[in-house]
Amino acid sequence: MSTKSTYRHTVESFKNALGLGEQTIETSLVERLVFYVALGLSLFVTLFPFYYMIVASLSPESSLYSLPPTLIPDEITFTHYRTVFGPETFPFLTYFKNSLIIATITAGASVFVATFGAYSFARLDYRGRGIFSRGVLMVYMFSGILLVVPMFQLIVWLGFVDSLWSLFITYLVQTLPVSLYMLGNYFRSVPEEIEEAAIMDGYSRLEVIFKITLPLSAPAIVAVFFFTFMIAWNEYLFASIFLESQGVFTLPIGIEALASGFHQVWGEIMAASLLTSVPLIVMFTYLEKFMVEGLTFGAVEG
Amino acid sequence: MVSLTRSGERTIEEKEALLGYALIIPSLLLIAAVILYPVLYNVYLSFTAVPLSPTESPEWIGLQHYRELAQSGEFWSALWTTVVFTFFSTTLATLGGLAAALLFNRKFRGRRFARGLVLLPYVAPLISIAFVWRFMLDPLYGIVPYVGADVLGLYGGDIDLLSNGRTALWSVIFIDAWRYFPFAFLMLIARVQAIPSDMYEAAKIDGASRLAQFKDITLAELKYILATVFLLRWIWNFNKFADIWLLTRQVDTLPIHAYKVAFANYQHGQAAAISMVLFLALIGFVLVYVAWILDW
Numbered sequence: 001m002s003t004k005s006t007y008r009h010t011v012e013s014f015k016n017a018l019g020l021g022e023q024t025i026e027t028s029l030v031e032r033l034v035f036y037v038a039l040g041l042s043l044f045v046t047l048f049p050f051y052y053m054i055v056a057s058l059s060p061e062s063s064l065y066s067l068p069p070t071l072i073p074d075e076i077t078f079t080h081y082r083t084v085f086g087p088e089t090f091p092f093l094t095y096f097k098n099s100l101i102i103a104t105i106t107a108g109a110s111v112f113v114a115t116f117g118a119y120s121f122a123r124l125d126y127r128g129r130g131i132f133s134r135g136v137l138m139v140y141m142f143s144g145i146l147l148v149v150p151m152f153q154l155i156v157w158l159g160f161v162d163s164l165w166s167l168f169i170t171y172l173v174q175t176l177p178v179s180l181y182m183l184g185n186y187f188r189s190v191p192e193e194i195e196e197a198a199i200m201d202g203y204s205r206l207e208v209i210f211k212i213t214l215p216l217s218a219p220a221i222v223a224v225f226f227f228t229f230m231i232a233w234n235e236y237l238f239a240s241i242f243l244e245s246q247g248v249f250t251l252p253i254g255i256e257a258l259a260s261g262f263h264q265v266w267g268e269i270m271a272a273s274l275l276t277s278v279p280l281i282v283m284f285t286y287l288e289k290f291m292v293e294g295l296t297f298g299a300v301e302g
Numbered sequence: 303m304v305s306l307t308r309s310g311e312r313t314i315e316e317k318e319a320l321l322g323y324a325l326i327i328p329s330l331l332l333i334a335a336v337i338l339y340p341v342l343y344n345v346y347l348s349f350t351a352v353p354l355s356p357t358e359s360p361e362w363i364g365l366q367h368y369r370e371l372a373q374s375g376e377f378w379s380a381l382w383t384t385v386v387f388t389f390f391s392t393t394l395a396t397l398g399g400l401a402a403a404l405l406f407n408r409k410f411r412g413r414r415f416a417r418g419l420v421l422l423p424y425v426a427p428l429i430s431i432a433f434v435w436r437f438m439l440d441p442l443y444g445i446v447p448y449v450g451a452d453v454l455g456l457y458g459g460d461i462d463l464l465s466n467g468r469t470a471l472w473s474v475i476f477i478d479a480w481r482y483f484p485f486a487f488l489m490l491i492a493r494v495q496a497i498p499s500d501m502y503e504a505a506k507i508d509g510a511s512r513l514a515q516f517k518d519i520t521l522a523e524l525k526y527i528l529a530t531v532f533l534l535r536w537i538w539n540f541n542k543f544a545d546i547w548l549l550t551r552q553v554d555t556l557p558i559h560a561y562k563v564a565f566a567n568y569q570h571g572q573a574a575a576i577s578m579v580l581f582l583a584l585i586g587f588v589l590v591y592v593a594w595i596l597d598w
Contacts, residue, residue, distance in 0.1 A: 069443065
């Protein structure tokens, strides 16, 4: 073995041991073992709660409330799911429908308005543009809790208490700055030459937006839609203040009410929790690539 | 008519500017209505006694709420809890994300799939996560007390980790870090992969140790993005409400204190003052951080 190849080999092992290299070849058994143990441990810590959620939602009462806790169920039951979908205990489907409506409408409205706003301060030149774009960054840091008292006064004054309108308004507060910020960052990354070339060819600015920029930005727009949908799907604070009757409850409020209203319904709660995760996980699986790209254009609140 | 004839004479720049205003106006109006107005209204309310009935108008009382806060032990303890919670959950999530990013930088079979799985805690709904942890930490039938206390004997089994005043804060910190480390991971992984491998080769020629390589190359290259991730997580954890509230009622951070004052005690003016302090403390931190650490 020449000195050079020995040297290269050592460098690669160093990099791999630190997890910095790209190569997997030429590493010692110990190094590979350490790597896979670390990988296995981190995946275990990350995924165990989800595995446990599934197991608990499928386990009969007898094994949920006994020690040691069940890790692999010897009996699988769908009772908890039947209870969740049955109307006797709590109207899960109503909550699900409410969450779906409010999250879709909020995300749609927020992305629609923000697309044009973000394009405006990312691309067009006018007085005050800098203030707008920096202002969005400021507002982006605001969180629900800072606005909860004035929003409460405002919603009471508007007469929107106990209606989904209250959530639509308050969720716009939380999603619009995120959408504006992320889309603004994305539009800035689209090469300006493409748009300039189209204008040379006789397109108007509006035609450029609709025929070139928006189609090019479709992945980013989809990612931003997902993030805003996620924010609305998760929102608890405002929903807990404004919603009073079961008919308008969203999932976070409904499941919380189930947990505080009954004792020892962990099976049902785990089934409901799992079903609540389904839309986000399906969307995420489908959009993973866009989502990761979306995040690099602007972090989303969480 | 005048505007019609004039519009024909507009330069391209003027047209662009007009279109710019037209496109941004809906966003501006909405932000003004649902964010700026409430923020200013909050400032006003913090100087008033807000009556229970919405038909009566608030009564101006000046700095009274702020004076009461300064003398309230609950307020100072909530501020301290907020700082402790924010510092540890932010640090843990950032370090966890860094470790995961370094781990996943290595190529292995199924890496793309595994990467998607790591993002699950961040993507899954908060309500599901809060309840699965509550179940896992349940003092009677939870798996964590069973393994931690009964099997490993790490602590006495009679402690309810989420309801006990001493352990609740740390449980919440850990769960928050678990939920948000994928965010740091996502932000860091792209940057980690962009570090050129010849930098490590050059360092090796100079005889740099692994630790020195990690410190002088990896950390140096990631400094800016690490600082940014830390700042973003700090801002969001500082304002965090639902994640904590859904897990336990035993951890009183400032947002939770404000919520209780507003909607359990119905003292809206006082709550407005608390959120003002929260906001000012956050802005103060961000300014100091940006000036000293990020060096913008």
